[in-house]
Amino acid sequence: MITxxxxxxxxxxxxxxxxxxxxxxxxxxxxxxxxxxxxxAMTPEALAATGARILxxxxxxxxxxxxxxxxxxxxxxxxxxxxxxxxxxDSGGFQVMSLAALRTITEEGVAFRSHLDGSRHLLTPERSxxxxxxxxxxxxxxxxxxxxxxxxxxxxxxxxxLTLRWAERSRRAFVDRPGCGIFGxxxxxxHPDLRHRSAAGTIAIGxxxxxxxxxxxxxxxxxxxxxxxxTVPCLPADRPRYLMGVGKPADLVGAVMRGIDLFDCVLPTxxxxxxxxxxxxxTLNLRNARHADDSAPLDRACRCPACTGFSRAYLHHxxxxxxxxxxxxxxxxxxxxxxxxxxxxxxxxxxxxxxxLAAIWQSVSDRSSxx
Numbered sequence: 001m002i003t004x005x006x007x008x009x010x011x012x013x014x015x016x017x018x019x020x021x022x023x024x025x026x027x028x029x030x031x032x033x034x035x036x037x038x039x040x041a042m043t044p045e046a047l048a049a050t051g052a053r054i055l056x057x058x059x060x061x062x063x064x065x066x067x068x069x070x071x072x073x074x075x076x077x078x079x080x081x082x083x084x085x086x087x088x089x090d091s092g093g094f095q096v097m098s099l100a101a102l103r104t105i106t107e108e109g110v111a112f113r114s115h116l117d118g119s120r121h122l123l124t125p126e127r128s129x130x131x132x133x134x135x136x137x138x139x140x141x142x143x144x145x146x147x148x149x150x151x152x153x154x155x156x157x158x159x160x161x162l163t164l165r166w167a168e169r170s171r172r173a174f175v176d177r178p179g180c181g182i183f184g185x186x187x188x189x190x191h192p193d194l195r196h197r198s199a200a201g202t203i204a205i206g207x208x209x210x211x212x213x214x215x216x217x218x219x220x221x222x223x224x225x226x227x228x229x230x231t232v233p234c235l236p237a238d239r240p241r242y243l244m245g246v247g248k249p250a251d252l253v254g255a256v257m258r259g260i261d262l263f264d265c266v267l268p269t270x271x272x273x274x275x276x277x278x279x280x281x282x283t284l285n286l287r288n289a290r291h292a293d294d295s296a297p298l299d300r301a302c303r304c305p306a307c308t309g310f311s312r313a314y315l316h317h318x319x320x321x322x323x324x325x326x327x328x329x330x331x332x333x334x335x336x337x338x339x340x341x342x343x344x345x346x347x348x349x350x351x352x353x354x355x356x357l358a359a360i361w362q363s364v365s366d367r368s369s370x371x
Contacts, residue, residue: 053085156187277333
């Protein structure tokens, strides 16, 4: 199993260390998303240089291409993608719901057609956990149904109950291995009482960590935070807490202040590929003409190659020219920014100054995104 140590607290925020088969992760931590065994536009060495020590792999995409059994025969996902650090794999449930065609949900699992070639598949809790074992995940996620938003309460309640039944099957299917663990997922939509029931049922099953799922799907920041306020206090204090798919910097800060330890989101990498850069001055659009003659660095306080070696004018030129280097540099910058934000949060929690830091980052998020 994996172990987790809480090191310091400031209010509900806390710092910790998550110990896995492939290293220790200081928390709060952000996990870059490596959907198809790669974080887009990044080499493993460049990714590690940002400060990342855990990434997210995608069960749905990897089971379809190149296949979990093939990756296992080639030595597992760590060796396959040359990533020596920790990997968390999602269960595939969200992608099945959002990408797969002609899906049918039953008690057994989800039958669907691949978005790649139309081939038929059945993903059950047992098969999801098996795939994640074949990939060699340090952290396996229980199979769940991500309820759409908005949805009628009765639909949310039925979905939450199904997720609990699948969670129990996922836990039974998990094979304990040194340095590896499985997280359960709390669902229940925007309804506090359903979240409480889901948390209680998931904890009763017994997992190595607990995720809050079903957010960042259109409900808005205020609702997200309200759900966290209702849910996080129900979760065990000695286990890691993971907020799935939430990734704007202001969202991360607010969630850390509510006791969350782990995050993932495609936002920093997707933004890097669309010429959007997160900086201490706010979010910049490098396609804007105002940057064409600007010799200043992207972010004077940043340590990444884009900021230490190039001007905003050059990055603007790359973006306008459609050069691949723009995606590479801006992705590395955004992931460095996120890693540095997490490090700053850890330092502030240890120093007891998380409220002051949160105010600073909130002022940054309030600035225009059209700079």
